Amino acid sequence: MSIVYLDSLRNNIRRRTETDYIMPIWLPFVSLILVLLGVMILVVSILGVMMPVMGRPFRRPGMVLLAMPLVAFLMYIIGVIINLYVLYKWIKRRNEHFKRQLMVYRDIISILREISRERGIDISTQISLINREISEAEIEETERSTALWIILGAILYVVVPVLFIIIILYVYHFLTKDFFVHERREDRIVTGIQEALGILGTKFAYRRYYEIPHRDTILYTILTIITLWIFSLYWVYVITKDPNEHFLEQRKWEDAMIGALEQLTLPPPP
Numbered sequence: 001m002s003i004v005y006l007d008s009l010r011n012n013i014r015r016r017t018e019t020d021y022i023m024p025i026w027l028p029f030v031s032l033i034l035v036l037l038g039v040m041i042l043v044v045s046i047l048g049v050m051m052p053v054m055g056r057p058f059r060r061p062g063m064v065l066l067a068m069p070l071v072a073f074l075m076y077i078i079g080v081i082i083n084l085y086v087l088y089k090w091i092k093r094r095n096e097h098f099k100r101q102l103m104v105y106r107d108i109i110s111i112l113r114e115i116s117r118e119r120g121i122d123i124s125t126q127i128s129l130i131n132r133e134i135s136e137a138e139i140e141e142t143e144r145s146t147a148l149w150i151i152l153g154a155i156l157y158v159v160v161p162v163l164f165i166i167i168i169l170y171v172y173h174f175l176t177k178d179f180f181v182h183e184r185r186e187d188r189i190v191t192g193i194q195e196a197l198g199i200l201g202t203k204f205a206y207r208r209y210y211e212i213p214h215r216d217t218i219l220y221t222i223l224t225i226i227t228l229w230i231f232s233l234y235w236v237y238v239i240t241k242d243p244n245e246h247f248l249e250q251r252k253w254e255d256a257m258i259g260a261l262e263q264l265t266l267p268p269p270p
Contacts, residue, residue, distance in 0.1 A: 005114065006265050009107035012100060013254050019096035020247035023089060028236045031083035038075035041068050080157060084150055087168075090175055090239060091146045097247070098141040098182065104254070105134050105189060108261075112196050115264050119200065126196035133189045141182060144174065169224065172232075173217040175239050183212045183246055190253055197260050204260040206253040210245040 109130060116123045149171060156164035190206060197204045215238065223231040 003265055005107050005110040006261060009104065009111065009258065009261070012103045012107060013258060015100055016247070016251065016254070019093065019100045020250070021089060021093040021096075022244050022247060023086075023093070023240050025237065025240055025244075027082075028086045028240055029233070031079040031081075031086070032233075034075045034079035034082070038072040038079065041075070042072040044068065080154075084154055084157075087153060087171065088146055088150050091144050091149055091171070093243065094175060094178060095143045095146065097243070098137070098178075099143070101182075101186070101250075102134065102137060102141070105130070105137070108193060108257070109134070111261055111265065112193075112200070115200055116196075121200055123196045123199050126192045126199070130189050130192040130196075133185050133192070137182075137185055141178070169221055172235055172239060173221070176215050176217050176220070176235075176242075179243055179246060180212050180214060186250070190257075193257060197257075197264070200264055202260045202263045204257050206256050208249055208253075210249055212242045212246060 109127060112123060112127060112130075115121075116127075149167070153164060153167055153171075156167055187208065194204045194206070220231070220235050224235060
């Protein structure tokens with residue numbers, strides 16, 4: 001029976017290529033660049049009417065002045081679309097990663113239970129600790145609706161920009177907080193798995209090299225506001241980078257763990 005659970009675990013680990021999206025660090029900043037360029041083009045087009053260019057006034061400003069605001073508007077719209085796309089990918093990868101991770105944990109628990117029963121070795125303490133963490137994850141790591149936040153963000157972006165700022169700051173908050181809490185819980189679960197496998201007779205070695213630091217989202221919000229959104233550039237950077245690093249670290253312990261479980265479940269070679 002443990003072989004069946006091991007196959008399920010392998011499938012859930014393979015799914016990480018679909019769920020654990022490594023976002024390019026530059027992608028969230030493309031929308032800002034486009035919006036800034038659009039503003040610059042719009043300013044230049046206005047100055048073309050009000051100020052002389054190269055010492056002479058525009059002699060034929062009609063086509064230029066018609067085209068430049070249109071280009072600026074298109075760049076703004078594209079920037080908004082990219083911004084909403086990044087928001088969608090941020091939330092979607094959070095949901096899918098947390099969901100896949102719970103499935104991985106359940107498979108591991110099932111395998112450990114079967115092996116301990118077959119070998120008559122008591123690891124009930126470790127199983128209980130892991131189960132407690134899984135139960136907390138099921139309660140706290142619920143899905144955030146991507147459709148709700150994207151539709152709400154798109155409407156407010158156009159209609160009430162001030163409310164959009166409040167919404168986006170809240171999204172920044174839960175993306176920052178959720179991954180930090182998730183990783184600390186994962187560390188406790190991995191420790192429980194290591195102890196259980198040690199009792200069962202195999203070694204599962206893993207050391208985390210990148211740890212998501214605790215980031216005070218209240219402080220980050222205040223800094224974002226008082227710096228007129230400049231600090232948000234750093235916040236956007238860590239919201240993108242921290243999950244990327246978390247996914248890469250998780251691949252290491254998942255690969256090491258599956259190797260340790262295979263040693264316990266696969267029959268010895270003839």
